Amino acid sequence: MTEKERIGIIFCDPPGGHERVDLTELIYFARDKLKIPVIIEQSRYLFSDYRVLVETIVHHKLSKVVLSGVNPDRFLNITRTAMLESGYAARSVVIADFGDGYEALKSDLGGLKNSVEQVIANLRAEKKTFQTLNPDTIVIGGGIAGIQASLEIAKAGLKVHLVEKSGTIGGHMAMFDKTFPTLDCAACILTPKMVEVGQNPNIDLLTYAEIVSVSGDPGNYIVTVNKKARMVDLDTCIGCGTCSEKCPAKVTSEFDTGTTLRKAIYMPFPQAVPNKYLIDAENCRFVQEEKCGVCVKVCPVENCINFDEKDELIEIPVGHIILATGFKVFDATKAAQYGYGEIPNVLTSLEFERLINAGGPTGGFIVSRTQDKKGNWIFKEGSPEPKKIGIIHCVGSRDENFNTHCSKVCCMYSLKLAHLVKEKLPDAEVYEYYIDMRAFGKGYEEFYNRIKEEGINIIRGRTAQVTQSNGEILMRSENIIEACIEEQLVDMVVLSVGLEPGNENKQMAEMLGIELDQNGWFKESHSAYLPVDTQSPGIRIAGVCQGPKDIPDTVAQASAAAAGVIQNILSGRVFSSSTQSPHKTKLETVS
């Protein structure tokens, strides 16, 4: 912008109840000696109405504001927000304060005078004028929320950088078999969106990358991203899989939640986007011991696999950040009473989700875990089918010993899993133990009633203990409705584990200067009408990283977050929706 820079100084009044300080001397000094064009000496009316503040800034065309007077830092945030809304950078608000406080100020203005002089001199010395808003956006997290938000913004013709820490986008949803309550195939909804992300020219996809640091102001951030060494060239890899076939190093697959093995050079799952291989350096024999390198020998493309590739730090300038980092599932070994990790056929719901998925370890056949020749407990096609399956709700949720929050989705996905069991094994008995059945969404109560009619035993009462008993598994609970102790022998137990905030949430919140709520989720500005806004007007949140929610809500939030970002970019100003008042009052003059 070429507009001339105008500096305004606002002298803040003391807080209510305190006697006013006579600043006349200072005001004359600022006007006559420092030649400051706009001097506002009475701030009480200014800060009592946010609209007045914005109008004042616009009216006087203030590009820089100096806050001075008594405790000016009280008004720093509101002034910054107002400057942002008026189209200036937040850092154009500067404080000129005198550290000794109110009492000292009453007797001597000299300190404050020096301070104001210094600040004004510094401001005038600065060559840089205010920056314009950067129209690019970064989306952190490539799950369904990140995918949806990226697509919304990209389809509006704007540039998006989508950063995902694993080798593929898709997140947890890619691991699910079906979605409730419609029982649509999760992959059938998700994979077209993933492909769209991969193909959209406005989306710059950065997989296997993590955020390192963020600097700058709303509207003008510099995000530093660590692009981890993939060691496979994304441009030349044709995804043929020859390398993976020959790779001798086997490790448990993250995508299949440890139920299958993958190689050290791998594609997370067949529909991965980008549909390219990557090397897991920790388990690669060549990287660790320099003894192997078979993948390079068999790769049909020259120079595709490059072991010398190192992690790379790149700086991305953006205007907005959308956080869609999702969740981690509760670690069921913590709930020791359920024997997870000790009893082979006690599974988490995510493991069971992979087991019933046609792309899972058994091709979708539900079987019990059996021992192989080496003594490892594995899922193998052809193993005996479980005849009775128990499902325990609220594992790690609504529990003072672990997480007090309700994970919201477990009731519904447990009902869905029960249905899928009945679909694949019609003769199997399913026992579901719940505390309260929370069928909260559209069509969910109907879904619950439908499942009840399918002959699934749905029992009110939290299972207290799961123990092994003669090769079977014993579940002990109190049946609240029938008022009796229920001891149920089953072949397999599914623990409906809850959702927890990601490990990196705290670090991320500190980096971005936003807050977490008491459970560790990112805090929204207002839970009812500003569910995707944060305290920082340049940062929006979407999906489960804000709190547990199901897929429809996640998608809706992602679109909402994208809408806010698009609104800001098109208007050229960074709004914080929390400060927008519906009625615009026009003010002519403010003294």
Added chain:
Amino acid sequence: MITRVNPGLKKDLVEFGLQDWNDCFHCGNCTALCPLTRNDNLFPRKGIRLAQMGLSEKLATNVDPWLCYYCGECSDSCPRGAQPGELMMVLRRWLTATYDWTGLSRKFYTRKSWEFSAIGIIAAVIIAIFVFLLPPANDLASNPEAYLNDQGGVMINSMVTGIDSEHFMDYIHTGDLIMALIIAGFLISNILNMFLKVIINDKTVRIPFRSYFTEFWRLIFNFGTQARFSKCDNKSYWVGHLLLMTGYTILFTMIVAFLPKFQIEEITPWYNWQRILGYYATFGLMYFLIYTTIGRIRKSDQKMRFSHPSDWIFIVLLGLTTISGILVHIFRLTGLPAMTYYTYVIHLAILVPMILIEVPFSKWSHLAYRPFAIYFDHLKKAARKKAAKVQFAAA
């Protein structure tokens, strides 16, 4: 059948130490986890439910709180931190007060001033008896050798003036018997009251007359072994409690029935049965006291996290009784007649109020209520079994 709701029950239970019950969301985790609960006796959740609904009559009929030994597992694993185990403890206090027809138990549990005054008055009476009727011999301090026997021990029955040695022991023995009769009178009448509330007022069962006799062994068996307690997952609680119970019972029986056998002028050799039993009992009491005091101060154990004043009064009184008893023994053996006399008086001034107040009206009444609760519970089970049989035969 009319079910009356008592809206003041919560306020009432708060006076007995209730923290909060609103936390419970009735998941049944506590009941399912408890190794003692059975389909006939579902606790602790059922107790919480009855209490929440204010059904005090049903609660009074219910013996479940006595069947719980407070291992604390339910409170540990409660997803709401609702302390179901502590509620069982509160209900036991409340039931003790409900069974007690005199109303003293309620006063002692809910008003500290009442309990302290009662202890003080009884202690004062004991001390007054010694000061006015059984003062120490005139030259007890100045001429201690006159009161020592051949082995150098204190001749305990000769240390008072005015009466000869045999009569002093008789006075004390008679006093013990009177004390035993008083507490037996209160306890038995309270147990009758319990029987009335638990069996007679419960119109849902008709007890077959035979079972009063066939089930009676359970009362004796459970009193003697605390076998039910051993079913809790943590066995160390049971061991500690058994040591306390046997130690206490042995000492009580010895004092009431066999005082003439050990309050004698000679010092018997250490291997005599009186002394062996006494040492065992002292060990049992001290083990329990140290374990419980540390536990209640540290609050590391779920069982001892919450301490009602009655819990502390019990520990302090028992501790002082035990320590003063040990001191009497030491002074007697080392030949210090004056010290023996004064510690003897202090010992009785603590022991008598403890037994008179704690056994019929406060925490120690559970020594009778627990085995009786098991007995009554089995009577009801027998009744239900018979009713089921009759129904089956009729069908």
